[in-house]
Amino acid sequence: MKKTETIFDIRDIRVTFDTPDGEVEAVRGVNMHVNAGETVAVVGESGSGKSQIMMAAMGLLAANGRAEGSATYRGQELIGLPRDRLNRIRGARITMIFQEPMTSLDPLYTIGRQISEPLMVHGGLSASAARARALQLLELVHIPEPERRLKSYPHELSGGQRQRVMIAMALANNPDLLIADEPTTALDVTIQAEILGLLAELQRKLGMAILFITHDLAIVEAFADRVYVMQHGRVVEEGTTREIFTRPTKDYTRMLLAAEPEGRKPPVPESAPILLDANRVSVTFQAKGGLFSPGFELKAVREVTLSLRAGQTVGIVGESGSGKSTFGRALLQLLPCEGRVVYQGTPIHGLGRAAMRPYRRNLQMVFQDPYGSLSPRMTVGEIITEGLLVHEPQLSARERAQAATEALKEVGLDPAMRNRFPHEFSGGQRQRIAIARAVVLKPTVIVLDEPTSALDRSVQKQIIALLRRIQDAYDLSFIFISHDLAVVRALADYTIVMKAGQVVEEGATDEVFERPKSAYTRNLMEAAFNLKQVLSRQAEARA
Amino acid sequence: MLGYVVRRLLGAIPTLFLVVTASFFLMRVAPGGPFDRERALEAKVLENLNRVFHLDKPLWEQYLRYLGNLARGDLGPSFIYRDFSVQELLASGLPISMQLGGLALLVALVFGCVLGCIAALRQNSWVDYGVVAVATFGITVPNFVVAPLLSLVFGVWLAMLPAGGWGGGSPANLVLPVITLALPQIAIVARLIRGSMIEALRSDHVRTARAYGLPARMIVIVHALRAACLPVVSYLGPAAAALLTGSVVVETIFGLPGIGRYFVQGALNRDYTLVMGTVIIIAVFVVVFNLIVDLLYALLDPRVRYD
Known part of the structure; x- marks a missing residue:
């Protein structure tokens, strides 16, 4: 049987980056191998070096990166191989798909052309033969209307479709090994299940090995034969998927396995006063006509109604493009909207900037991107106290510094850090800073827009604990927007499910999660919590 | 369209x-x-x-x-150049200015792109530093220094080329003014291309092209250069309008009968109609070139066509 033949073998690989702060060792001596036809997962949190191993083996390291050690493909050493010889292997025998479906394809060329290029370069196909093969490949990855899609540009496709195009490109030359670097991380859970199902189907059909890099253990469990667990540039544990999931031997692996957010929030009593009441809120975007296209209207949010009681956390879930973030912003009057929004008895919809200002301190927001939402030119102390300058102008500089100190302590950061700049902090720490910025104003309502989505599970868990603590300490009410169902289940006592700008289902969190009524919600729940089952059902359906 | x-x-x-x-x-x-x-x-x-x-x-x-x-298309008589209408002055001067400016633009594009690409591909090597240094020099040294220097060295000392004059538009008379006009533009184009090329080479889709074993030449020309051209295209709109409508300094120093001089002379002499005429010409060029740039941009970048 061919299964035991090792096709990809990595021995004591090390990757070092020259940075202005000195050398950084991203990978510190890793051994791993992939046998023909098997699926191997490499798991680890961000910064564990899991992607850099593959970049090193494929000659794709950034200019300041250096690889040592050995990576062989069927006996052929790849490290240090001259580029023209490496080019005969990559794209032909070993192919890759990447995390970012939005940027991994060239925006300036049609997808037909991009799939054809490797076919013409490696397979020596003529342009028309390559095009015919590209069409077959698009059919293979189940892209609707493949004929028309050949002429489409990447920006005309959804994220999931782009990832299908990447897969088509990867399969073009019948590779031996497909390296998939977090291929579903940027996608919605339901799309993720489809893409994983597609990969599994194609693997059965074509027999290539898959090396799957991910931070998500649910994917590993549903998808992989063997697992390498990585931390700080080393493999800390390896074994078959069953072994790792049933008998993990290392603390780190156990921590990863237990990283799913835990706990539930009890509902607030019916008697709790309503703080924020939104009635039939709609948001419409006007798109201006382009060079070759007429303008159009996009109804991002359609008549969504929500009431938030004191001490309550309302979770809003939905896939990307469902309008959940837009709705969150419209609630705080950060976007023009139709409908009524009432805060503690006062209508605030349609208020101008100045009229809205007194309410702003009570209605705070925390954004998803911990990198983009903190000014890089202000110290953390300045960022946290900037709101006080507006809302409590009578405070002296000393009192503001005191407030910053307290807020930093509150979110679990060392107050001595307040004179540092955001870039000196990790993603999780930055999100704590963003929370401190909101909390320092002593608001009553905080809208949290995907605050944990850019973070590793273990960091996520800490942020969730922090949110719980400050909610109790300050009697806060949250609107928690997320596509991550596990986090919403842990934090929210009431859940709203949105799709295409509308509410498809709402109710007490337990109710929505345990007994979803709509098919849409059921699909979401299954893809998020029962990936393995979804994949095996997909496989059966095809068989 | x-x-x-x-x-x-x-x-x-x-x-x-x-x-x-x-x-x-x-x-x-x-x-x-x-x-x-x-x-x-x-x-x-x-x-x-x-x-x-x-x-x-x-x-x-x-x-x-x-x-x-x-x-009615009548720009009126010139107040200073008696016996000439503004149309006549512009009609005689504009082709000369356009010829100079067009050639300078072409030279700037060719040399700027090549130098910028070389610098980007050899980033942080001495070639790169050399190009950046020369580009900085080209931008900082004003043309009223370059023009007399070139005229002196090649026209007077070496006597290889005419030191000035139009000479009925003979190629020899064009060389020095075109170089003078092109030098700062080469520098700017080279810097723009270098910057955007470095960014393009680092982009995810170029990484994809590498991962798929495409030859380096194809990656650079097909996948990186097209994206790298976009900022240059937007710069070229106003730059082309400025170049084609003549340069006072270059036309004065080399004694060329273009329209750049008319603008300054007209303004100094309060030749109202002549100034208005040149202003209108420049404005029309700016409008037209911005339109060309937008069309070119849409041609290069499919995303613009639908936004």
Whole structure:
């Protein structure tokens, strides 16, 4: 049987980056191998070096990166191989798909052309033969209307479709090994299940090995034969998927396995006063006509109604493009909207900037991107106290510094850090800073827009604990927007499910999660919590 | 797309109208007049001149009269170059300025792109530093220094090329002015291309192209250069308009009969109609080139076509 033949073998690989702060060792001596036809997962949190191993083996390291050690493909050493010889292997025998479906394809060329290029370069196909093969490949990855899609540009496709195009490109030359670097991380859970199902189907059909890099253990469990667990540039544990999931031997692996957010929030009593009441809120975007296209209207949010009681956390879930973030912003009057929004008895919809200002301190927001939402030119102390300058102008500089100190302590950061700049902090720490910025104003309502989505599970868990603590300490009410169902289940006592700008289902969190009524919600729940089952059902359906 | 072009051109009419109006009144606000001399003209002569050129009428009437003439395509007579209408002056000078500017633009694009690409591909090597240093030099040294230097070295000392003059547009007479005009543009284009090329080479889709084993030449030319051209294209709109409508310094130093001189001479002499004529020409060029840039941009970048 061919299964035991090792096709990809990595021995004591090390990757070092020259940075202005000195050398950084991203990978510190890793051994791993992939046998023909098997699926191997490499798991680890961000910064564990899991992607850099593959970049090193494929000659794709950034200019300041250096690889040592050995990576062989069927006996052929790849490290240090001259580029023209490496080019005969990559794209032909070993192919890759990447995390970012939005940027991994060239925006300036049609997808037909991009799939054809490797076919013409490696397979020596003529342009028309390559095009015919590209069409077959698009059919293979189940892209609707493949004929028309050949002429489409990447920006005309959804994220999931782009990832299908990447897969088509990867399969073009019948590779031996497909390296998939977090291929579903940027996608919605339901799309993720489809893409994983597609990969599994194609693997059965074509027999290539898959090396799957991910931070998500649910994917590993549903998808992989063997697992390498990585931390700080080393493999800390390896074994078959069953072994790792049933008998993990290392603390780190156990921590990863237990990283799913835990706990539930009890509902607030019916008697709790309503703080924020939104009635039939709609948001419409006007798109201006382009060079070759007429303008159009996009109804991002359609008549969504929500009431938030004191001490309550309302979770809003939905896939990307469902309008959940837009709705969150419209609630705080950060976007023009139709409908009524009432805060503690006062209508605030349609208020101008100045009229809205007194309410702003009570209605705070925390954004998803911990990198983009903190000014890089202000110290953390300045960022946290900037709101006080507006809302409590009578405070002296000393009192503001005191407030910053307290807020930093509150979110679990060392107050001595307040004179540092955001870039000196990790993603999780930055999100704590963003929370401190909101909390320092002593608001009553905080809208949290995907605050944990850019973070590793273990960091996520800490942020969730922090949110719980400050909610109790300050009697806060949250609107928690997320596509991550596990986090919403842990934090929210009431859940709203949105799709295409509308509410498809709402109710007490337990109710929505345990007994979803709509098919849409059921699909979401299954893809998020029962990936393995979804994949095996997909496989059966095809068989 | 034709509809778009027509819309844009129609949209340019108010812009041009504003430009004409603003420059008309600004010119008139400036002290002095077209017939002021060190030794004042006789009162009767001045009165006659003013009457001939309608300068004795109220300002609003002059303005309406100018607009009326403009609508018929008449830019009026020049106040200083007697016997010439502004049209005649522009018709003789503009082709010369355009020829110089067009050649300079071509030279700037070819050399700028090549140098910028080489620098980007050899980032942080001595080649890169060399290109950046030369580019910085090219931008900082003003053309009124470069022009006489070139004229002196190649025209006088080495006597390889004419030191100045138009010479009926013979190629030898074009070399030095074109180089002078092109040098700073080469520098700017090279820097723009270098920057955007470095960014393009680091982008995810270039990584994809590498991961798929495409040859380096194909990656650079097909996948990186096209994206790297975009900022240059947007820069070229205003730059082309400025180059093609002539340069006062270069035309004066090399003694070329382009229209760049008319603008400054006209302004200094309060030759109202001549200044208005050149302003309108420049404004039209800016409008047209911005339109060309937008069309070119849409051609290069499919995302723009739908946004």
